[in-house]
Amino acid sequence: MAAAAALHAPASPLGHFDYQASPATREADWIRRTLLVVSLGFFAFFLLLPLVAVFVEALRKGWGTYLTALTDPDAVAAIRLTLLAAAISVPLNLVFGISAAWAIAKFEFRGKQFLITLIDLPFSVSPVIAGLVWVLIFGAQGWIGPWAAEHDLKIVFAVPGIVLATVFVTFPFVARELIPLMEAQGREEEEAAIVLGATGWQAFWRVTLPNVKWGLLYGVILCNARAMGEFGAVSVVSGHIRGLTNTLPLHVEILYNEYNFAAAFAVASVLALLALVTLAIKTFIEYQHARAMAATSEEIQ
């Protein structure tokens, strides 16, 4: 199961085709207007309005309440844990993504398609199940649970469990972006580097990495957004202990369930800002990628 978000550049230079200029690709005015009104209305209703609501609700009781909610020790602890979970899971999945893409894109072997399907697996599994599996392994009745308890290791309902659940749900992000990109680039450039005397690492650092830097960054920021925002999987393995095993999204839930709406939305607005920054960087990368593609096609001509 593929994620729909992928770095895309139009295959043909049709991006600037003016569909409204030719009667063959143009609709009647009233159809165009109806389509625009209906689809943009749908967009505003289902996507824009919830986003606006987060900020309006967050500031409903003024900036004072807003800042108090964010500087509360439990909120600060939640921010710290969220950053920690992302700081561990993103680099782990980044290294994995590079290694998977190197093996899959630069070499031929049997079962490649099957391996790609397996890598995508975490995307098609419910986040709740992604949390459940760690409970089954490290929980009190689990495989390693009793052994861990004997050695005073707390994994589930503690920070390591949260990190493991986050690693699971963000597993495919970098690999997903890099595999098609590196496949499209082929291996001639690296082979040339090796033949000219570069070591494998030199070829990787000086040839492969510069070629895939935008795709890599793209995967990393999507991975990071999911790592910081994951709720379901983390909720299963967190003990919901305030100040200890609460990430930001879980903190939002606790505040909300305590009817402390202003604080819940204040914390939520931080996460919404993070989402907006993610989208901004993502759009910037797409723009850079499209420019790089256009430059290459011009060079070829």
Added chain:
Amino acid sequence: MSAAFFQRRFQVLPGFNLALGYTIAYLSLIVLIPLSSILIKTSSLSLEQFWTIVSAPRVVASFKLSFGASLIAAAINAVFGLMLAWCLVRYPFPGKKLIDALVDLPFALPTAVAGIALTALYAPNGWIGALLEPYGIKVAFTPLGVLVALIFIGLPFVVRTVQPILEDLEPELEEAATCLGAHRWQTFRKVLLPILTPALLTGFALAFARAVGEYGSVIFIAGNMPMVSEIAPLMIITKLEQYDYVGATAVALAMLILSFALLLAINLLQGWKASVRTRGAKP
């Protein structure tokens, strides 16, 4: 045998064994072994015990809601997602770049944030909820609320799978259709839609798969009433909270099997449609 020999002989690039070895080891540790724990845990049950757990009325009701609402939400997203993608590719309008970027919001916005925002909007005293209240329509804390949340998280899947196909369509196709005397609607129906159908089905399947497993954005708005607005993932959590690990795992396995079967059916449908089309094209 000879292929392997050939490859080893002429392989210029190094690092295959290291990269593949690390990939498989990490994949096994993080994904495969943990997921296999679900199979192993349920294998302690007899088939009859498994069936008793997953055919309990409350579990069945949660499955019906999760799969039913996910199918409806994916269908709604397929229709409106196609329209939105069409507008984004074909029509000039102010703020287009911004809207194009914001389509991915459900990918980036943490599900819990979406959940409380939607609840605030659709609650009886919320912006939209207050508008619907006089007509007796209740969205928050009913199955309708589940549907709204699933529409929210599924929309970008359809838009982002259809949009690239629309962008790469050659205008010559439509010009040819027009020259041959087709109306705009006939061109869309007979020329464009068949080309877009595979992407549309893929988007539908992706939105559906995501919706079935969705938890964070749904639980706030659903109200979570047993038999009425309780989704399948919540069933797993409820059982876990009662320390019924086996029950939770059985429900999880049933969910995985059901969604896998449905996705397989969608794939088969896509293959079948493609084969019908090629057969139909033959003189």
